[in-house]
Amino acid sequence: MRPPVLNPLFRPVSSLAGIGPKLAVTLRKLLGGPDPDGEPRAIDLLFHLPVAVIDRSRQPGIALSPEGAIVTLKVRIDRHQKPPRGNRRIPYRVFVHDDTGELALTFFHANEPWLERMLPIGETRYVSGRMEWFNGRPSMVHPDHMVSEADFGDLPLIEPVYPMTAGLARKTLLKAVGDALDGLPDLPEWLDSSVVAEHHWTTFGAALRAAHHPTAVADIEPHSPALARLAYDELLASQLALALMRAHQRRSAGKARKGDGGLRAKILDALPFTLTGSQQTALAEIDADLAQPERMLRLLQGDVGSGKTVVALLSAATTIEAGAQAAIMAPTELLVRQHARTIAPLAEVAGIRLAVLTGRERARDRAEVVAGLADGSIDLLVGTHALFQSGVEFRDLGLVVVDEQHRFGVHQRLALTAKGEATDVLVMTATPIPRTLVLTYYGDMDVSRLTEKPAGRRPIETRAIPLTRLDEVVERVRAATVDGAKAYWVCPLVEESEVLDVAAVEERYATLTAALGGGIGLVHGRMSAADRDVEMAKFVSGESKVLVATTVVEVGVDVSDATIMVIEHAERFGLAQLHQLRGRVGRSDRPSVCLLLYKGPLGPVATDRLRIMRESEDGFVIAEEDLRLRGGGEVLGTRQSGTPGFRIADLDHHADLMEAARDDARLIVDQDANLGSERGAALRLLLYVFGRDDAVRLLRAG
């Protein structure tokens, strides 16, 4: 139960001044919150921080105010010039002056009585707004502020700018924020006093107030004391939650599982290749974990094409040899099908009883699988993440492999596996994540890395070609497919609109069909999963030679004899995405090419990206470059600003705080694993404030 002292932070926004139920709905999109359908809470509003400030401190005088500048002017009101009756297109003008010159305050669709009240002739007023010069005459259209001399103190010389949304007035937002800040409870300090002193931080409440009331541009910079403090709080909450889950997982005894190697040997025998050195090393590390009586929590990191699936299968084999069951979870149905296709023949050879659950099975089939999992007659389940969460029971689940690709949701999944079964966890990720991000998303997980590519792989020839040479590229693809090659043709995201995406792929599908005379497949996000499967199967079998696709092929599709990847409008993709896409080819001993079709002129960042793609195939190098070019958020393939999963912390700026928070969290858990001390009680509040309730639930009441 959340301590009542936090209630003011968790009341619905509609209870705040100026926010009614309708506005609460508008705010949902802007503020988010844990429940996508529920109403945001006061805390969500409080964490909605200004992203910029308007500086109104310049008071140069009328004549010296530059065009376009935001200025504050002390003026005397001379006369009102009303528009002719009935002509609403001519503005209402109020002429004013100071020592340096005359200025017209300009109002369209004016409320005349209001203007007469606000700007009485002969009086002095402070006005603030943007200066516009037209034919040598200055004007200010709709000043942002107009106050009397006595009220000058109310004019915000530094004004916070918030991300806004249609239907929300600035004043309404400010009022609600003010109300939420007024209701802020006094909370005990959860940070170590030496850390607070070292950074000259204030309390959490004071930092929140300061963040909403910047007094200088420096106050909205990530390193300002207020923002740094809040970012640290957020990072500590995240790291503490991960550390607590891990400690819990360690405490709840796992089982030592040792296989006899029988199943694994059969699979290895059936594989048409031998394992790479790093696959063997990773398996040895995993085997050692499985053999321990503690639970495994390991991240298997490997570039696209490095062969993670087979490591997952062989780990599952060991678990099954030891008499338990295993599950491999993937983020999409497409991937589940693909894993199942890869695994099924090998499972059959080894005598592993395999089942698949994607949510599309007929009820009767599903019931059969569910029963088989419960009575242990199924050894290995391949399924989607979602299904796994929806209460499927196993007789004895020994190992869960989570194929994350590059989506992150590990907090929830750790919570899931922390439910108390003695289940080992292996998380696989294809994105070569820099160290700080591993820490951020996974905490102190053990990490195995697949650093080599399977033997016999040839480098992929990568070329950047302007779209004006499309015809040549089509011809090259045509000639290659006549020789038996298979090609992917990826069309870009058109401004995040799925409808337009589909139009783009359908158009390309039509031109290629015309040019090649058939044998073309098509997959996109709007097709049913079943149709997509059919198209994929045709491409796998070679019935279609070219697969035109949106980025659905990005997530881990494996058709090893495809050797051509055409990426249209490559300039619109991020580096990480280009790298993932290119990784779909170069999966055999045949030479592969990646053609990056771009539309010029290219900006400097796009130029850099295409250059890096031509120069490197190393996922780690590319990830680092990506981080350099575009900031941490983009490495993960998302387009959020800042760091996904965080509201305040931004790892581009707060990486040092991240490391400190990790160390702090570790220390806390070492000393007070149940958060039973006085500081521990305060830290429980911190976890609630940042929505890490899952972690608190693992603690004994206290």
Ligand code: ADP
């Ligand atoms: P990813 O790590 O991207 O998930 P996959 O597991 O899909 O990679 O493997 C990519 C391809 O490489 C698959 O076709 C797989 O069969 C093949 N593969 C995996 N390990 C080896 C190996 N040691 N030697 C040759 N090919 C391998």
Ligand code: MG
């Ligand atoms: Mg994969």
